[in-house]
Amino acid sequence: xxxxxxMAAALxxxxxxxxxxxxxxxxxxxxxxxxxxxxxxxxxxxxxRFGRPGSPQRFALEIKAGPYLPDVDRKYEGEGFGPxxxxxxxxxxxxxxxxxxxxxxxxxxxFDWQFFYAAGPLGIGPQVGFFLDxxxxxxxxxxxxxxxxxxxxxxxxxxxxPVSAMLSYxxxxxxxxxxxxxxxxxxxxxxxxLWWTRDGRGNIARDDDGDRGIGGVxxxxxxxxxxxxxxxxxxxxxxxxxxxxxxxxxxxxxxxxLSRLDNFGAGNSISIGDATWFAGLAIEF
Amino acid sequence: MLLLAAGVLCPALAHAAPPAGGDFQIQYWTTNEEGExxxxxxxxxxxxxxxxxxxxxxxxVSARVRISSTTALDPxxxxxxxxxxxxxxxxxNNIQARPCALVxxxxxxxxxxxxxxxxxxxxxxxxxxxxxxxxxxxxxxxANECGTQQGDGGVWICVENxxxxxxxxEEFVVTGPQTQxxxxxxxxxxxxxxxxxxxxxxxxxxxxxxxxxAVVVNWDNATSADVQGFRALCANLDGSPVxxxxxRLDSVTAINNGTIYYTADNLCPDGPFDEVxxxxxxxxxxxxxxxxxxxxxxxxxxxxxxTSTGTAAEFGAAPEVAHGGMVDGCCIADSTCEDIACKASVxxxxxxxxxxxxxxxxxxxxxxxxxxxxxxxxxxxxxxxGCFDEACALSVCATEENLSCCQSNWSAECANLAKESCxxxxxxxxxxxxxxxxxxxxxxSSTSGSTTGSGTGTDTDAxxxxxxxxxxxxxxxxxxxxxxxxxxxxxxxRIDGLTNDQDYQVMIVAFDFAGNPIAASEVFTAxxxxxxxxxxxxxxxxxxxxxxxxxxxxxxxxDRGEGWLLFAGLFGxxxxxxxxxxAA
Numbered sequence: 001x002x003x004x005x006x007m008a009a010a011l012x013x014x015x016x017x018x019x020x021x022x023x024x025x026x027x028x029x030x031x032x033x034x035x036x037x038x039x040x041x042x043x044x045x046x047x048x049r050f051g052r053p054g055s056p057q058r059f060a061l062e063i064k065a066g067p068y069l070p071d072v073d074r075k076y077e078g079e080g081f082g083p084x085x086x087x088x089x090x091x092x093x094x095x096x097x098x099x100x101x102x103x104x105x106x107x108x109x110x111f112d113w114q115f116f117y118a119a120g121p122l123g124i125g126p127q128v129g130f131f132l133d134x135x136x137x138x139x140x141x142x143x144x145x146x147x148x149x150x151x152x153x154x155x156x157x158x159x160x161x162p163v164s165a166m167l168s169y170x171x172x173x174x175x176x177x178x179x180x181x182x183x184x185x186x187x188x189x190x191x192x193x194l195w196w197t198r199d200g201r202g203n204i205a206r207d208d209d210g211d212r213g214i215g216g217v218x219x220x221x222x223x224x225x226x227x228x229x230x231x232x233x234x235x236x237x238x239x240x241x242x243x244x245x246x247x248x249x250x251x252x253x254x255x256x257x258l259s260r261l262d263n264f265g266a267g268n269s270i271s272i273g274d275a276t277w278f279a280g281l282a283i284e285f
Numbered sequence: 286m287l288l289l290a291a292g293v294l295c296p297a298l299a300h301a302a303p304p305a306g307g308d309f310q311i312q313y314w315t316t317n318e319e320g321e322x323x324x325x326x327x328x329x330x331x332x333x334x335x336x337x338x339x340x341x342x343x344x345x346v347s348a349r350v351r352i353s354s355t356t357a358l359d360p361x362x363x364x365x366x367x368x369x370x371x372x373x374x375x376x377x378n379n380i381q382a383r384p385c386a387l388v389x390x391x392x393x394x395x396x397x398x399x400x401x402x403x404x405x406x407x408x409x410x411x412x413x414x415x416x417x418x419x420x421x422x423x424x425x426x427x428a429n430e431c432g433t434q435q436g437d438g439g440v441w442i443c444v445e446n447x448x449x450x451x452x453x454x455e456e457f458v459v460t461g462p463q464t465q466x467x468x469x470x471x472x473x474x475x476x477x478x479x480x481x482x483x484x485x486x487x488x489x490x491x492x493x494x495x496x497x498x499a500v501v502v503n504w505d506n507a508t509s510a511d512v513q514g515f516r517a518l519c520a521n522l523d524g525s526p527v528x529x530x531x532x533r534l535d536s537v538t539a540i541n542n543g544t545i546y547y548t549a550d551n552l553c554p555d556g557p558f559d560e561v562x563x564x565x566x567x568x569x570x571x572x573x574x575x576x577x578x579x580x581x582x583x584x585x586x587x588x589x590x591x592t593s594t595g596t597a598a599e600f601g602a603a604p605e606v607a608h609g610g611m612v613d614g615c616c617i618a619d620s621t622c623e624d625i626a627c628k629a630s631v632x633x634x635x636x637x638x639x640x641x642x643x644x645x646x647x648x649x650x651x652x653x654x655x656x657x658x659x660x661x662x663x664x665x666x667x668x669x670x671g672c673f674d675e676a677c678a679l680s681v682c683a684t685e686e687n688l689s690c691c692q693s694n695w696s697a698e699c700a701n702l703a704k705e706s707c708x709x710x711x712x713x714x715x716x717x718x719x720x721x722x723x724x725x726x727x728x729x730s731s732t733s734g735s736t737t738g739s740g741t742g743t744d745t746d747a748x749x750x751x752x753x754x755x756x757x758x759x760x761x762x763x764x765x766x767x768x769x770x771x772x773x774x775x776x777x778x779r780i781d782g783l784t785n786d787q788d789y790q791v792m793i794v795a796f797d798f799a800g801n802p803i804a805a806s807e808v809f810t811a812x813x814x815x816x817x818x819x820x821x822x823x824x825x826x827x828x829x830x831x832x833x834x835x836x837x838x839x840x841x842x843x844d845r846g847e848g849w850l851l852f853a854g855l856f857g858x859x860x861x862x863x864x865x866x867x868a869a
Contacts, residue, residue, distance in 0.1 A: 072819075072823075072829065072830060073829065075829055076826065076827070076829050078826065078827070082826065082829055083819060083822040083823040083825070083826045083829050083830065084819065084823075084829075086822055086826075087817075087818070087819045087822055088819075137496075137497070137816035137817060137818060138816060138817045138822070139814055139815070139816055139817075140814075140815040140816060140817045141814075141815060151494070151495070151496055151497075151814065151816045152494035152501070153494040153495055153496030153497075153499060153500070153501035153779070153814075153816075154496040154497050154499075154501075154816040156816075156818040156819055158819055194835075197818060197819045197820050197830075198818070199497065199816070199818040199820070199821075200496050200497040200499075200816040200818060201496070201497055201498065201499060201781060205818040205819065205820035205821065206820065207820050207821055207823075207824040208821075208824065209824075211820075211832060211833050212820075212833055213818070213819065213820030213823075213830070213833055214833055215831075215832075215833040215834045215835050216834075216835040267831070267832075268828060268831045268832055269831040269832070270829075270830045270831040270833075
């Protein structure tokens with residue numbers, strides 16, 4: 001009997017305490033190591049080198065779209081419509097232009113490297129857009145028998161790809177410190193726009209002198225707009241997004257863009273800038 | 286007895302067996318104009334090499350047969366045939382399957398080496414004529430010419446294993462679909478397909494308009510499974526080919542990838558490479574083999590079982606009734622069906638058509654009997670009884686006075702009746718652009734109208750080809766090919782390289798994978814028209830678009846040089862700020 005009691009006592013002493021943490025084996029990390037690697041530190045606010053909360057913020061990416069109409073006819077001073085409107089303008093039933101062309105949608109992609117912070121990031125980066133307009137070609141020698149002066153077989157097009165190097169500044173102080181989710185910003189930069197126009201056969205157009213309708217023009221571009229920081233919708237989710245992906249903030253934004261693409265007025269070059277607006281989504285990361 | 290004696294003398298032979306189907310290895314090659322062997326047939330070749338043009342040109346198929354087995358085999362008589370349904374045809378009592386052409390008649394030992402031979406593609410589609418005195422392929426007379434047959438054919442091998450001298454159906458151990466090429470999807474060996482039948486085209490509403498140095502043709506496309514693609518043909522208004530256009534085949538053995546059509550005139554313009562005597566008796570059966578097996582059981586009788594319906598006595602060893610087209614009346618209610626095979630098939634199925642050939646009997650005959658329906662156009666006069674659209678033919682032949690349309694030939698009067706009553710003739714296919722086609726007719730979707738394709742910017746639904754000689758382009762000569770391959774789901778083609786303000790004849794041709802063509806559209810005319818683009822418009826309005834080029838920065842600034850000033854100021858500001866920062 002006594003031997004049995006002794007064995008039971010020894011067994012009970014050998015059983016681990018149910019409330020105590022499990023014993024650590026030799027292969028498991030030490031408490032110091034766990035502490036060092038812990039990213040979920042309660043009560044401690046993580047900030048970047050500029051004192052902003054969250055992970056380091058170095059880049060911004062924008063995807064946007066807006067109406068665009070290249071100002072090709074800017075230099076036209078004659079009667080009626082200029083050449084671009086004559087081809088791409090609104091037409092009546094006979095194919096004759098009776099109104100200015102409609103805007104086409106230009107999608108664009110912009111990227112910033114944010115290299116300095118002064119109440120907001122100062123960045124530099126490229127912006128690329130794409131524009132395409134198409135219309136039925138005009139019959140060169142329409143006859144009285146023709147019901148319309150437009151060709152059913154041939155479509156002509158004008159395409160441009162503006163590329164810009166932009167210097168940007170986003171005033172984020174209010175959003176970072178005072179939780180006002182608005183970020184005004186401005187950009188300015190130098191642009192170079194590739195452009196080409198195709199004839200009804202689908203080839204790069206040529207005039208009577210053999211000159212090809214393709215080229216590139218320099219110019220400048222100014223953007224100004226307002227971004228709405230979406231973090232306020234659900235701050236916890238925004239913080240988790242930052243912790244898991246490094247995306248600091250997400251935005252919707254609208255902006256005004258003024259571009260003047262005409263080789264700064266030098267020589268006899270095409271003019272394909274526009275004053276328009278864009279809307280889109282952006283992230284900073 | 287001989288084998289028994291051999292077995293006693295040689296124990297090894299006592300355990301040998303006659304060759305089975307799997308013991309034979311069969312391969313096919315293409316051949317050139319001289320019949321010389323080209324490349325071994327691939328999967329695509331087996332599917333679509335043998336078309337009507339190759340049949341008409343007699344472009345031979347080369348084959349090799351040998352026994353690949355290494356085990357001892359009985360020294361039995363082995364006969365090799367070329368054709369389809371050779372087992373049924375060998376009986377000689379089936380109206381729709383004639384005996385196949387005999388290629389080799391030898392013993393087992395001969396087959397242990399390669400046996401190479403070539404045969405005219407016509408033998409894949411037809412058996413020997415009743416008039417043929419010999420079944421040997423070199424002297425046999427073909428029962429039919431290259432028509433609209435299609436099916437699976439190839440080498441058939443009969444291994445004699447009974448006392449009967451002729452091959453019996455059950456003695457065929459190789460039945461066509463046995464090649465070394467295996468279908469990757471089904472895993473089964475592929476047969477040598479023959480297809481002489483042009484596709485059914487459902488494209489319609491062809492419209493042409495003139496572009497700058499080009500004609501653009503658009504159409505409404507309802508994809509047909511049998512259509513492999515299209516080609517656009519064009520010709521000058523006088524019918525001559527357009528300079529710089531046309532298609533040339535590298536060689537007659539070029540790989541068939543389904544991108545071009547074939548006609549005999551294109552493939553063998555100097556005449557057939559090889560010719561086979563074809564029975565000229567119009568009362569000979571129209572079709573044989575693959576097409577006749579409507580129930581898929583392989584016996585060709587349409588009853589769904591695997592044996593031929595009726596006995597030889599029932600059919601008659603050599604029926605004397607006519608069997609051309611719809612001549613036998615099997616396809617028309619309340620008439621007398623004189624096609625014995627057709628009648629037997631229908632009676633076996635319905636069991637009530639012996640006394641009176643009622644409407645159900647005729648309807649079943651339409652499904653079962655190849656004698657129903659002709660090959661010719663319904664909307665134009667042709668020399669064959671009936672026309673290709675069975676419903677149309679039956680409606681025209683419904684009255685006794687018009688029965689001759691389905692019994693003798695499809696006269697102009699029959700064609701007129703068809704135009705009045707048949708949907709296939711709606712829209713009109715008369716005139717040079719319609720029934721005059723060299724192919725088997727223009728589809729019912731052909732459009733009509735009277736406008737010319739002047740390229741006015743309005744669609745030209747069709748063409749007025751009155752007075753034009755369109756026979757040249759309708760010959761489908763490759764010299765008139767003016768486009769590349771057009772996919773079957775396409776609905777537009779642009780023919781470039783034409784001269785503005787000059788009229789052209791244009792037509793669209795559809796073809797199947799084998800390359801059998803059919804005129805998808807009628808011939809219409811269209812005129813390329815010069816058009817103006819933005820660059821020319823800018824030039825005309827004072828060089829508004831400048832001079833083009835990628836850099837104009839070396840030119841003198843104009844009075845609009847404010848942009849340069851703005852940027853010079855901006856960068857000056859940045860440079861000054863940086864200098865200040867550096868000093869600090």
